[in-house]
Amino acid sequence: MGSGSAVGRRPVLRGGLAALLAASSRTAARAESEREHYLLGRGIGDVTGQPAENGMMGYARLAQRTTGIHQRQRARAFLVAEHDAPERRVAVVTVDTGMIFGAVRRAVLERLARRHGNRYGEHNVLLTATHTHAVPGGFSCHTLYNVTTLGFQPATFEALVAGITESIERAEADLAPGHLRVGRGELTDASVNRSRAAFERNPAADKRHFPSAVDPTTVLLSFERGGHPVGVINWFATHGTSLSPDNTLISGDNKGYAAYRWEREVAGVDYRAGDPGFVAAFAQSNAADMSPNLELRPGTGPTEDEFANTRIIGDRQYTAAARLLAGNTTAVRGGIDCRISYVDMSSTTVTPELTGDGSPHRTCAAALGASFAAGAEDGPGPSIFEEGAGNNPFFGTISGALYQASPRLRERQAPKEILLPVGAMGWVPRILPIQLVRLGSLYLLGIPQEVSIVGGLRLRRTVAAELGAAPTDVVVAGYANDYAGYLTTPEEYDQQAYEGGHTMFGRWSLPAYQQESARIAADMASGGETARGPSPAGNPRGGRVRLQPGVVFDSPPLGREFGEVLEQPEGHYPRGGTARVVFASAHPNNDPHRDGSYLLVQRRSAHGWVTVADDGDWSTAYHWDRRGVAASTATVTWTIPADATEGEYRIVHHGDAKAVGGEITPFSGTSRTFRVG
Known part of the structure; x- marks a missing residue:
């Protein structure tokens, strides 16, 4: 905390100290006998956007505009390179923000290219968002996501780009030999299914995998040097919506608190001192239908205090992750590999093997359903809209006429009651990245959408089958590299709850992602080249239109001075x-x-x-x-x-x-x- 600060030297707390000491003693015993397989680097960057009068991202409420800061936003970057071939490397970054939009990613890659040549590119940089809803928005170049922020907000965009870039460069400067270990466990009291009726439409075999209708999987990747843990990435599926739409203070929400708990309160990290000491990223997985609001009302569960809930749900994620670090973990072995392919999600033909009905099907131009406008339990929309197919008769009548005029549209989008044809309007991206990263025996599948838990299960199984791996070796890294709404199973889509109404490219979206992910995984397994696909430059954009004026001038209250x-x-x-x-x-x-x-x-x-x-x-x-x-x-x-x-x-x-x-x-x-x- 600046010169003379003693914060970074405060004693670590008892519970976290026990986990760190247990992990340290375990790793110290084997450090002498194990060859260090990787070069590891860690870095933290400040990505805090405009703290005043900036529309917030997530709940799509025009009146929700920033009025200050509860906790700063951070980007946490981890570099992993092969020890004997350091050019084979990957950067995995978790950012306290609502989404990663393609415009932010392109700007980060451009800055890295200017400073590091071709060392980092679209294939080996994986950017993911924690999906907190308590942060400034306005950093997309697509109209839909800037409507409630009064257009593009250049200062918030710059804060994200600069902070993410700095986190990667700090991780680059931090590279040193080390080991990776992975642990897996369960966390059952930090999420609840907010779309249970849609979940119940899935086949019994899928539902048996989630007996409580939640995905309890918590995965920990630990970074160790000299017998000591120096950082972790944890993946667990729960929404960043512990703070309600009434909140107007910037916050990393529950995952931001989990990271702060481990870094600051346990490990004593001083964020402004330079050396991070210990870096803990709490990343998202397939969280589309997972809510931290255990009472299924905004800002509720386990208490009625939304800030207390943020801390409690975050602490539960931290505790589960720390338990994994202190328990049995498995050494990560093997090489580094990374692939990326761009897919036109508005026009992808899916083969019969993945559609489930023996016929090929096709995705289509993006459209939002009326149930999207109804909102979810975390943030309900206007009362004139309702979740569920057939519950919005006005838009149902319009959609019925559209479907009668176009049987192909009906086959691809029905039973969605179409509210906005955002694809035809050019308001959202259609060419989207799918990324697959191999870190030895662990695989990260980067998907630019919010995936339901059953959708995530199917993606993991599909990719694992091509790789010859177990589904547990594959993590679905949602909210990755770009953003285009939700991704439900076809069965869930038919319910047309909020998540189905926000699955924009139609009923066959998930099978399309399965197909294209399998293609990339097969290339990785065989060592063959992966087709890059269409250029994302083909995405329509709304431009960087800004409707909100900047600060004109300041004057202190009458008779006062600034700082008084x-x-x-x-x-x-x-x-x-x-x-x-x-x-x-x-x-x-x-x-x-x-x-x-x-x-x-x-x-x-x-x-x-x-x-x-x-x-x-x-x-x-x-x-x-x-x-x-x-x-x-x-x-x-x-x-x-x-x-x-x-x-x-x-x-x-x-x-x-x-x-x-x-x-x-x-x-x-x-x-x-x-x-x-």
């Missing part, structure tokens, strides 16, 4: 209490403070003021509010941890003010001191 304290903290707080300070401020979009902070909580020590928390910490919150036309206030809160050291504290706010002529000037303000304990 408007409301001071109380003189004393017990542990568990919340200190609150209000500052005269300016618009935070003037400077995103990437790798920095809008706030610091500091404790007086014998050597001066020591930073103990900033706006990346769970205990803090930064709230921005507009006062009149150009004035702003910043409210900083700090909920004092139970293990906080007794002593004297203060809160510092950093901001940046924009003058009428456009010049931006930094300022700061400091509260009076208060005691804790």
Whole structure:
């Protein structure tokens, strides 16, 4: 947390320490006898977008616009290269964001190419999103995803591109010999099926694989050096929707907290100190129908407090992953391989072997169903729309006429009650990437859609059969490299719940993905070349139209100065209490403070003021509010941890003010001191 910070040196907590020590003692015993097979690198980048007045991505609500930060967004990159052939390498990046859009990926690859030539490219860089719904949007070049953000938001786009690129470059600088190990387990109390009626339409053989209608699989890939774990990637399927549509603070949601729990609270990582020390990425899998809201209402389950739920569901993912690290894991052996192919999902013919009815079928131009507008249990839409086939008679009448006029459309999209023909409108991508990455005995299948648990099962089985591997050796990495809605089984599609209405390319979308994934897997198994397919440049784009003006200028509240304290903290707080300070401020979009902070909580020590928390910490919150036309206030809160050291504290706010002529000037303000304990 900057110069003089003691945060990175805080003692690790007992439960996490036990897991790390157990893993360390286990790996130390074999480190001398095992040859190091890989070069491993880790890096973290700050990707926090505009914290004020930026439409948020996920719930598609125009009124949900950012008003501050609860936790910063991070990109966590891992590089794996063969020890004896380091040119054979892959970068796997997990990003605290709603989706990875193709525009972001292309920009990242362009920057990497300028700095590293052909070392990194579309084939060996896998970008995935945690799918948090509590982050700024407006970073797509396709109209559908920028409608509720008032168009393209260049500063948020730049924060993502720069932070992701930096995370990969930091991992590059961190490369050193090490080992990989993989563990598998189950987590049963961090998800619930939000689309049970659709799930029940699947064949009994598929449903038997998920007796509780959830995918409990948790997979851990650990990175070890010198007998010690230095990083992990965990895959588990649950939506990033613990925070409801009413929240307007930036947050990594439950997976963001899981990463923070392990890195910051357990391993003592100081995000602003340079060396990450320990990196923990909590990635998504086939989470389309998996909700963390255990009561199936927004922001509920296991409690009625959405922030408490975010922490609880995140902690459960962390605990399950830490248990795997401390238990039995298997050494990863084998080479590195990666393939990518682009597929025109609007026009793919699927062979009879995968359609289930003995006939070939074809995908079609993207269309959203009326049940899409109804929303899901995590974020219901307008009450005039309902989930389920036949429940939206107005659009059903229109669709019936369309299907009568075009039997081919009926065969491909029915029983969807068509709301918007977004493919014909050019509002979504149609040429999409499918990526397959081999890390020794573990395979990652990158899919640019939200896959249901049964859809994920079928994809894993299909790919494993071509590779001669077990389905458990294949992880479906959803939300990867681009985004085009949901991916349900044909049986689930017929229910036309929210997920089916959002499966845009029609009933045969999943079989098309199975077919194309099998093709790529067969190429990998045989060592043959993989056809790249059509260029994604052929995707229609809505351009980078921005309807929202930027910051014009800032002025402090009447009679005040920037940084002046408007409301001071109380003189004393017990542990568990919340200190609150209000500052005269300016618009935070003037400077995103990437790798920095809008706030610091500091404790007086014998050597001066020591930073103990900033706006990346769970205990803090930064709230921005507009006062009149150009004035702003910043409210900083700090909920004092139970293990906080007794002593004297203060809160510092950093901001940046924009003058009428456009010049931006930094300022700061400091509260009076208060005691804790």
